[in-house]
Amino acid sequence: MSQRSATYDAKLLRRPFRRWWRETGWRHLVGVGVVVFSVFPLIYVFSASLNPGGTLITANNLFSNFSFDSYVELFNRPQQPYAAWFLNTLFIGLTAAAGSVLLGALAAYAFSRMRFTGRRFGLITLVLVQMFPQLLAMVAIFLLMLGIGEVFPAIGLNSQIGLIMVYLGGALGVNTYLMYGFFNTVPTSIDEAARIDGAGHARIFFTIILPLVSPILAVVALLSLVGTLSEFVIASVLLRDPERQTLAVGLYQFISQETSQNWSIFAAGAVLAAIIPVALFLVLQRYIVSGLVAGSVK
């Protein structure tokens, strides 16, 4: 393979400029244009975060300053407890992601490996439920959690456990169908061989199937984590105390209260908040793309 591409490259190098331009050169021009369009807002926000005390107007001089003071300042604001938001988001995101993966995988295993009454109906329902994101019912979710909170304050309004439970309600609808497709690509003969060797259904599921489908588990976990991280509506409706809020709710309120004054601090908060999802995306790129093609939307 490498040999072939080497000779291929050698051939390319010999191309005259006009032919190179017609065949691939203009593609690089498009590429550079797209790259500028893609990264320019990210560079802008990174530069703003390195400009302590900066406002919206001073952020326009890109990289005029180079200091991490805004990052320090970010953690010293009692009114806007950024550290708490960060940890809350991680806690809620990781728990909801783990729960979603588990619930989705259990259901996908049932749909993929078992035949039962109502199976087709169940699958169609899942595909349809996918079209109705939970935020459509935000009023009802709010009133339900208000009611639950009157009797069980620990899981009602203003509780992170309650919020995680709400997110888990959306898990089956969003993830199962994606996983189901992937489970189907694992041949049933593997299950049967294990069964003949004496493995029960639980052992087959946990020790044989789950490792085989780990790419899709990673994709679902990541998409679920990123989804929770960006989720604003339900989190803003359910979590009232600043100490309990997530990054999405906290940073939005930060920016709507102080608009352009503390732009540098906001930018620092944005950069920190984005590091984990961006890193995960880049590392798991290959898996994610396959998951996307199989039909998921962020």
Place this chain on the structure above:
Amino acid sequence: MPEHTTTSGPPPREASKLTRRQRQAAKIIDATSIGWKLILFKIVVLGLLCATAVYAALVLFMNERWFVGSLVVVGGAALTWIYLQRGALPAKYLAPGLVFLLIFQIFVVLYSGYVAFTNYGTGHNSTKDHAIHAIMLQTQDRVPDSPTYQVSVLEESGELLASEELYFAVVTADGEALIGADEEPLEPAEGAVVEDGRVTSVDGYNVLPFAELLNRQQEVTDLVVPISEDPNDGYLRTQDGQRAYQYTSRYVYDEAADTMTNTETGEVYRDTGEGAFVSEAGEQLMPGWQINVGFDNFIRAVTEDSIRGPLIYVTLWTFAFAFLSVATTFILGLFLAMVFNDQRMKSRKYYRLVMILPYAFPGFLSALVWAGMMNQEFGFINNVLFGGASIPWLTDPWLAKLSILIVNLWLGFPYMFLVCTGALQAIPEELSEAAQVDGAKAFQAFRSIKLPLLLTAIAPLLISSFAFNFNNFNLVYMLTGGGPRDVSAGVNVGSTDILISMVYKVAFVGSQADYGLASAFSILIFIIVGTISVIAFRKTKSFEELN
């Protein structure tokens, strides 16, 4: 065992097709393969589940929520039954997800439907009894020359089921000890010990020590205990946790006539079926209470000009926004996929890596950052790119719409690029080569061979993308907040609001919440999205592949 060796077809555990001996064998396999650890795990988890259900049901019954309590009992029993029996394997795997799905996805949708038929919202969020109670509490004066009560403040003793609620205990003129709390009128206290005209202990309660009284001073002074079932008798309140006085309201409730009378002005307020007491002059006494208003919310939405106009405008823009978002991101994504889908081009990997960045960056942050860049006075775009121009990117009704589409293009094109690349690579190159051999031009070959194949492959993704953008709350709310606001509208909406952000604003933004109307809008979205997806999935025949 022929069934066991087939690779496709029904899995082996279909009881009806197995002989008795095979069933026995399967049982033995199952029994021997489950280790004791698994059994222990099962017992512990089921035990915890049952304990939680019993606890929850007990608390619910104590709060007189009979229906929900019974549901918890039935649900807990059903789950235990599923996991204790042999077989019912699909149920065992589906149950955990289904529980959450049923409560937080299916039930809340039905509940939205219910709320849409009520006047639930600010000033109408409780029952009529609560409303009467609340009106009486608002305007209270101490009854002149009324007796002073020696009061003790108590709370429930015990750890597990004790609430945080505070109680008053007082001694009447004839020496009887009474106890009561918020919305719980005074009643004889059992096992009360009275010393010096003051209650010093009651069975099941602890008298708050002085330090604790100071600690919870706000709660103590806020506590208002009805003297009897009849709210007109007045209430006990205390300022210091030692002496309580009788307070009565300026309003008198006449139960027989179902009217409220203001004793100062003599104005009579009647229950006219609107969920509030209304005077002859049409003045409403707030708070009101929650009632069923039938189709009122829906009728208001289509007949009241100040709501109908914005609703139609927002609906049209929602469709336009969702359609244009899918179209622009798809066109750019497909174009880039074609540009970069050329073996001869070098360093495609790096371009691709950079292009994935906008997609990886959390969406809500992107919108907030773009909102900063598009700021009219200070933003980067006006100040640097347009050399100090003052273009109202986010505050002009039409430019704001354009800005939203531009930002959404930035957010969404990487996704379309990735899926189009995937789909293009899945189409065999021989097809276009064959067409070119037959004399077709490159573009012609693409248009009539690759494009149709590509579209069939990604049609379901385009539908999901449409549905996603139809409810793309974060982008709209974080970028423009739905604004610029339409001041002529009767509800809080602006020219870039989509239906879902309108629901959010009607229900949760500002001082006046109208949950009923917001839910009616939600139901409208449900109907629109449902219709579109059923039609779309039927057209693309996605349902037929399900089996």
